[in-house]
Amino acid sequence: MSEDDEAPRGRRRGSIGARRNPETEAAVLMAAQALLAEKGYAGFSIDEVARRAGAGKPTIYRWWPTKADLFVAVYEQDKAAFVADPHAGDLKSDLIAYTRALWTFWRDSPAGCTFRALVAEAQGSKAALAALRDKFLPERVRTLRNIFARAAVRGEIDAADVEALLELYVGFNWLRMLTDRIADDKAAVDRMARLIAGARGDRKAG
Amino acid sequence: MSEDDEAPRGRRRGSIGARRNPETEAAVLMAAQALLAEKGYAGFSIDEVARRAGAGKPTIYRWWPTKADLFVAVYEQDKAAFVADPHAGDLKSDLIAYTRALWTFWRDSPAGCTFRALVAEAQGSKAALAALRDKFLPERVRTLRNIFARAAVRGEIDAADVEALLELYVGFNWLRMLTDRIADDKAAVDRMARLIAGARGDRKAG
């Protein structure tokens, strides 16, 4: 929030030669993050980011050709604040721990706004959709897949069901986030985790 | 697609007095629907809708103050094409039938585009979010709740789990639609339905 970070209107931050200026990169990501947190997706504009970062629009478009690229970069920067990889011993407990950590992360950092913006952007742009589906999602889901895989090894779930259960779980979180219902709802999270962890779906009834 | 519906550029459609003109309403909804189907969310604009419908922008803003209102109205108009309420006898079969009908509806009508636009809009506007969460979603989920409720009556699932299972199922469909993965994937739908229908989550391990 200092003038050095957000609006270095006095001092100018010029080129440092034939390479990317890390100060500029940081200033742009910070400005984008703050703008998303303040105004949300509808109030977001490259012009405003450039103004706040004290950067030129050509500079921004050089490094992040589309809004989706910028959103992904902002989310990447924040992900350090979320490193949940619970080893509670059983799937249900792992899911509860992971979910509570994720929702807290989405609520208490700008990451929730960034995620929502990325999903919104993906509904209007093929490139953004590809970024969301083929880059962002697989990366976010890696830790989660391990949680389910470990449960399969322990025999809690069928190994063949891992991907489908993953989708059910991720879908639940998306639905909650996109409808702004990620308050600390212990009971709802508990019911969801119990159902997912207890889903056997005995193949006989095919 | 006739000139009467989409672009009555020759003939003018004036006021019919101190009340809404049904012709204008229909022309606007048709134009909005076609534009969404053609250009998607990013390419959608009120200006273009007004041009295509041969209507004035003030007229559109009078009856649909926000884009979300217009999207909801467009979806409402199309919902007649989707009346799935399967009574196959068991939950898994019902879910498979419903899902296949829903995905077909989303793929083969403009409804999928409209849904995606509404979700996107809701990520940038409080009013749109409220419309999506408190009006659109509850309405869409009614039939679905009956399917789960009937399964509970038959003893296939616990009545106390209906709402949570509903959320898991709806989340799955949202995730698929918003990442544009609603091709006719028989195997994936089957796995999902089997897991949801078989979710008991025996309360003991609470």
Next chain:
DNA sequence: GCCACATATAAACGAACCGTTCCGTTATGA
């Protein structure tokens, strides 16, 4: 029959954002 009123379209408004281009400056790296 007359008139207040609400509706309809057209045209234009100022503001904002888009993505791009040109320019002058600065510093690297060959």
Next chain:
DNA sequence: TCATAACGGAACGGTTCGTTTATATGTGGC
């Protein structure tokens, strides 16, 4: 030394936004 590339500033033409003004049209109350 010097081509190269990154930087910020300014402006471009085009589009959309939501609103306002003006005018025509038909309803419903009197």
